[in-house]
Amino acid sequence: ALDKANEELEALEEEMLQMQESTRLFEVALPEYKQMKQCRKEIKLLKGLWDVIIYVRRSIDNWTKTQWRQIHVEQMDVELRRFAKEIWSLNKEVRVWDAYTGLEGTVKDMTASLRAITELQSPALRDRHWHQLMKAIGVKFLINEATTLADLLALRLHRVEDDVRRIVDKAVKELGTEKVITEISQTWATMKFSYEVHYRTGIPLLKSDEQLFETLEHNQVQLQTLLQSKYVEYFIEQVLSW
Structure with a gap:
């Protein structure tokens, strides 16, 4: 449409030029x-x-x-x-x-x-x-x-x-929650417990392990923090199971 309008305008401009030539001959003012x-x-x-x-x-x-x-x-x-x-x-x-x-x-x-x-x-x-x-x-x-x-x-x-x-943003925050839960799960899945036999009863008892208790305490704090987060909803059952 633009090309067509341009062609039509060019034809009119050509006509105008011819009229200008004619007006010069007859000394007539051109609009x-x-x-x-x-x-x-x-x-x-x-x-x-x-x-x-x-x-x-x-x-x-x-x-x-x-x-x-x-x-x-x-x-x-x-x-x-x-x-x-x-x-x-x-x-x-x-x-x-x-x-x-x-x-x-x-x-x-x-x-x-x-x-x-x-x-x-x-x-x-x-x-x-x-x-x-x-x-x-x-x-x-x-x-x-x-x-x-x-x-x-x-x-x-x-x-x-x-x-x-x-x-x-919610997905990114939930991914952070997911990673914490995964890390805790992996930590305790591979955790090795040491036992010692009670000298009187002969019953094996969990040996006191400073690193184990530090890990336990750290993970408990992590889980408590997760429970206070608004992004825990999807993982609530997993967190509570711990």
Whole structure:
């Protein structure tokens, strides 16, 4: 449509030039054709704007084919910053146009989505956290190795960026809890106990071991700390069993 408008305007401009030649011969004043000049100006502005729009769209389209675990967020973020700079450098007159606000919105949403994706790449996330995210978004989805950036963008993550941050933060804190419980379990699974026989009864009794009691005391403090944490809910039965 823009090319067609440009062709039509060029034809009118050619006609105007011919009229200018004629008016010189007859010494007649020629109108300024302000509307035509304004059209030429706007077409130039539109051309510049749409060049940026097409470039940004093509770049993002290429990114969307990337498998989500392979997404280089930092590299994309640098590109998005460059896009934003180019958009801002466009003539101020284009900022009132829907095409401009749409482009600006696309870049902003993409930036927010990438922030959310960075969070979601955390190794702390478990299936339960993905289910929490599904609930926040209101859509069921499957995340696997074949999942692409396009699949994630379709979830409109920029709308739930705060939820993503909250869920991932919870996952990281829960991972810390999980590690403590695992360490305690491994410690006591490999703990060797020493016994000594009571000299009168002959019954084997647990030998006093300073290191054992220090470990026991340390682990008890850890478990008490976990019980006071708001991130213990998922592990409460395991913690109480100790």
